[in-house]
Amino acid sequence: MVDLIVVLIVLGCAALLYLKSTLVKAFASLIVAVCASVVAFGYFELLANVFIGRDLLIPWAQPISFALLFILTFAVLQTAAIQLIRQPVDLGLWPERIGRVVCGIFLGLFLSGLLLTALAMAPIPNKYPYQRFDQRYPDAEHPNKVLLNPDGLATGLFGVISSGSLSGKRSFATLHPDFIDQAFLNRHNTSEGVPGITKSQAIEVPKKNAAWYAPEGIKDSEGNPISPKSGHVLTIVRIGIKQNAVVQAGTFTPAQLRLVCKQQADARNPLAGKGQIVYPIGYIAGSDLLQTKRLSDVIRVSRSDFGANDRTRWIDFAFYVPAGLVPVLVEFKQNSIAEVPTLVSPEQAPTPIPFVPSSGSENNPSPPNNTSRPQTSGRPTQPKNTSDKKGIGLSPLTRPLVGPQLDDYK
Structure with missing residues (x-):
């Protein structure tokens, strides 16, 4: 089921950018999504600590913070990009057609990965959004993955950014290596009353x-x-x-x-x-x-x-x-x-x-x-x-x- 959802998101983004955008605007939307994800991954724990410190939404603090940061950042940057690219830029018939579809595919793959990442942090039953590990005998070395591995793509990209030339004193790739596996394993037994977070x-x-x-x-x-x-x-x-x-x-x-x-x-x-x-x-x-x-x-x-x-x-x-x-x-x-x-x-x-x-x-x-x-x-x-x-x-x-x-x- 989740594979079908990923495919639908990818096809939907490809169709939307092909019909309603230009190659330059489509590429800008992809870059905006990447930048918004950097903000979301970099600051969601900070915002979650604000909620936790006030006893608000404690089990949901991290996924809600992640989603809020991404949506708000994406909205602001996308609005700015639209204002900067008011004049149409035509790169030719075939470059436009092919480029818009390619950007749409990558955008859909990236957005579906971010959606799965947010759901992986949420205190929901272990089988949602998909069964990454066996319920009774989970093996951290052999996780199940979604078609095209979009959540691994989203978290892996930020891990590379965080540990590469743009890295600082704290690296996401050190604090959260294999972030998706961590998130799924952390809530593996939430249905049995095992808390996934502390105050x-x-x-x-x-x-x-x-x-x-x-x-x-x-x-x-x-x-x-x-x-x-x-x-x-x-x-x-x-x-x-x-x-x-x-x-x-x-x-x-x-x-x-x-x-x-x-x-x-x-x-x-x-x-x-x-x-x-x-x-x-x-x-x-x-x-x-x-x-x-x-x-x-x-x-x-x-x-x-x-x-x-x-x-x-x-x-x-x-x-x-x-x-x-x-x-x-x-x-x-x-x-x-x-x-x-x-x-x-x-x-x-x-x-x-x-x-x-x-x-x-x-x-x-x-x-x-x-x-x-x-x-x-x-x-x-x-x-x-x-x-x-x-x-x-x-x-x-x-x-x-x-x-x-x-x-x-x-």
């Missing part, structure tokens, strides 16, 4: 010794060694869920937790360039025990999982990081982000903090041919780690990305 910054990462290579001998819940993944290194990252955000942040899936990795040579500037997304395979449930999770499994952190004086519940998540890359950022749901410090060896790693949900109510059906099973309920004693808690939170570099003072990406 405030929901996570934090210790400034030191928060990421380390997994030690040898780590096992799954059945006592079997964790199988290595070719070309990847098992890495542990300590991530904290804030107690004051537990209402929206306490229920989540591994698909909503993303580790942004970059080449080690580029890690000194974590927000520039281009990143690669990695999703967790589970979390540490014992000193040498890894509780594996699928991307669609629901993890619940309740207030009873926090100590009497704890404001953060630390969880040690495991990721398969591609060889040659290092983690630089961790992202959670739609609007939380924190910087990851330098990776350390297992010898320098802090004492593990096991996590076993006190509620024992995780809704995690076991996948086929997977022998892992949930741990028994019970709240472990959380080791004190004062060195990790000192100076925890966003660095001045990343703080503007989640607050009202968010700058543009370019």
Whole structure:
């Protein structure tokens, strides 16, 4: 169905520009659409934070902000372009006919991609606008795509602009690599009551010794060694869920937790360039025990999982990081982000903090041919780690990305 809609939009734009425009005006409309998309991608999170800060349209804040920015910018620029091109310019019969159709096809493809992108951010059932990932067993490495991949074209173009010669301190290609996949996976379980966005910054990462290579001998819940993944290194990252955000942040899936990795040579500037997304395979449930999770499994952190004086519940998540890359950022749901410090060896790693949900109510059906099973309920004693808690939170570099003072990406 969505393929048909894309084709109709493309044909409609081609017919409209062929019948009602000139080649110069058609080309101007295409450029205006690209410019409007740059504004929409660059500032939609800033506008969304304004809505969220006022408790307005919170689940819909990002898609509505994206649509508003694009429509308003397109209207203003298109009006200006029409005023500047008042005199008709005739480039010849065949160049006019062919050029108008070509511009219309690209315009329709681009507009349909932006429409799909906005819908991907919306809190609607996972099968809309199309089923990008399997409902029960999503695989981030094998997404389904629409005919001609228009949403990938729209987001990919801005990613190139953001990380190329026009890039600035913050690159969209680093903060949101594979943006469409992120958006679909983030709302994969919204029908099960899993929020896709939080009212405030929901996570934090210790400034030191928060990421380390997994030690040898780590096992799954059945006592079997964790199988290595070719070309990847098992890495542990300590991530904290804030107690004051537990209402929206306490229920989540591994698909909503993303580790942004970059080449080690580029890690000194974590927000520039281009990143690669990695999703967790589970979390540490014992000193040498890894509780594996699928991307669609629901993890619940309740207030009873926090100590009497704890404001953060630390969880040690495991990721398969591609060889040659290092983690630089961790992202959670739609609007939380924190910087990851330098990776350390297992010898320098802090004492593990096991996590076993006190509620024992995780809704995690076991996948086929997977022998892992949930741990028994019970709240472990959380080791004190004062060195990790000192100076925890966003660095001045990343703080503007989640607050009202968010700058543009370019």
